[in-house]
Amino acid sequence: xxxxxxxxxxxxxxxxxxxxxxxxxxxxxxxxxxxxxxxxxxxxxxxxxxxxxxxxxxxxxxxxxxxxxxxxxxxxxxxxxxxxxxxxxxxxxxxxxxxxxxxxxxxxxxxxxxxxxxxxxxxxxxxxxxxxxxxxxxxxxxxxxxxxxxxxxxxxxxxxxxxxxxxxxxxxxxxxxxxxxxxxxxxxxxxxxxxxxxxxxxxxxxxxxxxxxxxxxxxxxxxxxxxxxxxxxxxxxxxxxxxxxxxxxxxxxxxxxxxxxxxxxxxxxxxxxxxxxxxxxxxxxxxxxxxxxxxxxxxxxxxxxxxxxxxxxxxxxxxxxxxxxxxxxxxxxxxxxxxxxxxxxxxxxxxxxxxxxxxxxxxxxxxxxxxxxxxxxxxxxxxxxxxxxxxxxxxxxxxxxxxxxxxxxxxxxxxxxxxxxxxxxxxxxx
Numbered sequence: 001x002x003x004x005x006x007x008x009x010x011x012x013x014x015x016x017x018x019x020x021x022x023x024x025x026x027x028x029x030x031x032x033x034x035x036x037x038x039x040x041x042x043x044x045x046x047x048x049x050x051x052x053x054x055x056x057x058x059x060x061x062x063x064x065x066x067x068x069x070x071x072x073x074x075x076x077x078x079x080x081x082x083x084x085x086x087x088x089x090x091x092x093x094x095x096x097x098x099x100x101x102x103x104x105x106x107x108x109x110x111x112x113x114x115x116x117x118x119x120x121x122x123x124x125x126x127x128x129x130x131x132x133x134x135x136x137x138x139x140x141x142x143x144x145x146x147x148x149x150x151x152x153x154x155x156x157x158x159x160x161x162x163x164x165x166x167x168x169x170x171x172x173x174x175x176x177x178x179x180x181x182x183x184x185x186x187x188x189x190x191x192x193x194x195x196x197x198x199x200x201x202x203x204x205x206x207x208x209x210x211x212x213x214x215x216x217x218x219x220x221x222x223x224x225x226x227x228x229x230x231x232x233x234x235x236x237x238x239x240x241x242x243x244x245x246x247x248x249x250x251x252x253x254x255x256x257x258x259x260x261x262x263x264x265x266x267x268x269x270x271x272x273x274x275x276x277x278x279x280x281x282x283x284x285x286x287x288x289x290x291x292x293x294x295x296x297x298x299x300x301x302x303x304x305x306x307x308x309x310x311x312x313x314x315x316x317x318x319x320x321x322x323x324x325x326x327x328x329x330x331x332x333x334x335x336x337x338x339x340x341x342x343x344x345x346x347x348x349x350x351x352x353x354x355x356x357x358x359x360x361x362x363x364x365x366x367x368x369x370x371x372x373x374x375x376x377x378x379x380x381x382x383x384x385x386x387x388x389x390x391x392x393x394x395x396x397x398x399x400x401x402x403x404x405x406x407x408x409x410x411x412x413x414x415x416x417x418x419x420x421x422x423x424x425x426x427x428x429x430x
Contacts, residue, residue, distance in 0.1 A: 024368045024423070028383045035387060039394030047394055050246035054273060056386075056393055057244070058181030058344065061278045062087075062337040063356060064385035067363040068289040069330035071381045074364055075306040076326060077373035078138065078145035082152030083334050084356030085160070086130055091338040092160035094123040095169035095348035098176065116176035123335040130156065131331020132324050139323030153357065161350050170347030180343030184277040187261075188245045191274030195241035202233050244279075245272040278340045282382070285336065290378045302326065307374035362409065363388050366416040370424075388412075 040047040066083050073080045097119040102108040108115055134152055138145045171177075178184030186194060206229065213220045221229070248270055255266035263269035293299040305312040305319050313319050337356075342348050367384030369376030391412065395405045 024380065025377075025383075027419075028367065028380060028387070032383060032387050032390060035390045035394065039390070039397065043394070043397050047397060050243055052393070052397075053243050054182075054247040054276075056389060058276050058278055059393065060382075060386050060389040061181075061276075061282045062341040062344075063359050063363055063389065064282055064382045065285050065333050065337040065340065066330070066356065066360045067367070067381035067385050068285055068378050069326075069333040070360050070364040071289075071367075071369050071376040071378060072293075072302050072326045073145075073330060074361075074369045074371060075302055075373055075376045076323065077306055077309065078323070078326075079361070080134075080145065080149045080327070080330055081357050081361075082134065082149040082156055083330065083360050084353035084358075085153045085155070085157035086127060086331060086334040087338040087341065087353035087356060088160040088350070089130065089156040089163070090123045090127045090335040091342040091348045091352055092163040092169070093126045094119040094176075094335075094338065095172060095342060096163055097122050098173050099169055110173055113175070116173045119173070119176065120335075120339055123338060124332050127331035127333075127335030127338075128328045129331070131334070132328035134331075135324035135327030138327065139320035164348065164350065166350060168347050168349050170345075172342065172346055172348070176339070177343045177346055179277055179281065179339050180346070181276045181278050181340075182273065183343075186274040186277075186280075188272035188274050191241050191245055191272070194275060194280070195238055199234050199237050202237060203230055206230055206233070241275065244275050247273050249273060278344070281336065281340065285333065286378055286382060293378060298322075298325065303374060306376075309373075359385070359388055359409075362413045362416075365413060365420075368420065370420065371417070384416075 036048060046052060066087070070080060070083065098110060098115050102112075102115055102118060103110065108118075130152075134148050137143045137148045185191075206226070210220050210226060220226070249261060249272070251266060251269075254261050254263065254269050254271060258264060258266045258269055261269055261271035263271075293302070301312070301317050301322055304315070305317060305322060309319060338353070341352055345352070363385035364376065364381045365371065365384070366387055367377065367380030367382070369381060388409065391409060392405055395408060400408075
């Protein structure tokens with residue numbers, strides 16, 4: 001066969017090439033499944049129970065929320081070591097607002113319907129102002145992000161302690177606590193409805209993307225491959241809802257107030273927790289951050305700056321103001337994560353968020369964000385956070401001591417960076 005005929009003959013594509021699957025995403029999902037299978041065997045089947053998966057989900061949320069912001073920080077070749085301490089300051093502010101400042105200044109007692117929303121708003125503003133201040137020092141004053149945020153780690157951890165005089169603050173508002181996880185869930189029916197809406201939205205997005213490619217003359221996946229992807233996505237969404245709905249409310253809890261679960265008596269009453277509000281918050285954050293990354297000018301500027309800061313500045317991008325925006329965004333996300341973390345506890349404690357900065361950075365890196373800048377995904381950071389939490393939860397269930405848990409997490413982080421480096425060498429990626 002001549003060279004011309006070889007060129008004219010279409011090459012056979014592999015299954016992964018036909019599906020156009022992100023191999024990194026596939027690898028992360030594979031790693032998560034491997035962790036789950038190993039710990040399920042080590043715990044005699046207790047790891048993959050609906051109860052443990054439900055707890056694993058709500059434990060992941062706060063770190064995952066901050067990790068979505070850390071992606072933008074690392075993509076632009078910076079680092080933020082202050083996120084755990086900033087979370088502590090924001091939760092201290094929100095806790096004091098609920099229990100002391102609003103009651104004393106405005107006479108709004110705990111339980112007033114406006115207290116949780118005013119507290120959250122003040123916490124978000126606090127996070128944004130602190131984050132923007134750190135970004136200003138980095139962007140406009142030229143102080144390395146490592147130094148600014150290392151100082152922030154020490155400053156904001158102790159500011160939080162000072163605001164509360166070192167005391168545990170609580171109990172927090174009942175509405176506020178709904179964002180913590182098990183105390184605030186949709187129930188089975190609403191969860192199925194939300195899952196159905198998510199399924200329709202996901203399938204429409206895939207169909208719309210295919211139609212857009214065709215209209216612009218771009219190559220598209222074969223119909224069978226598109227159908228397979230849609231099937232996998234649909235199964236994942238509805239399977240996730242089914243797992244959360246499988247965790248039923250204990251009978252002793254139903255007995256306290258059967259009417260809350262649609263029953264007249266506790267006897268024979270069965271109710272499911274369903275999707276927690278905190279998970280809905282994470283999903284909303286993920287969607288917003290993904291839209292920013294892929295669909296907005298800000299996102300394009302972030303990745304352009306991370307790819308080549310000098311070229312980005314010469315092209316007219318205000319990289320200094322961009323830095324302020326990114327760190328302000330991270331501050332807001334720290335406040336949101338603080339809402340989830342403190343609501344899950346029901347109190348503000350001085351050790352809240354300790355070592356979260358390392359967990360957040362590890363989640364982003366394990367999720368494929370390149371420390372060299374320019375590369376990172378929001379979904380990757382969330383999966384990275386899920387892998388991290390799975391490791392910690394699994395080791396705790398097996399009975400591994402805390403020092404050994406940290407050793408394993410550190411080793412996994414180094415391994416993830418090494419794998420990323422090898423992947424880039426083989427694929428020629430930047």
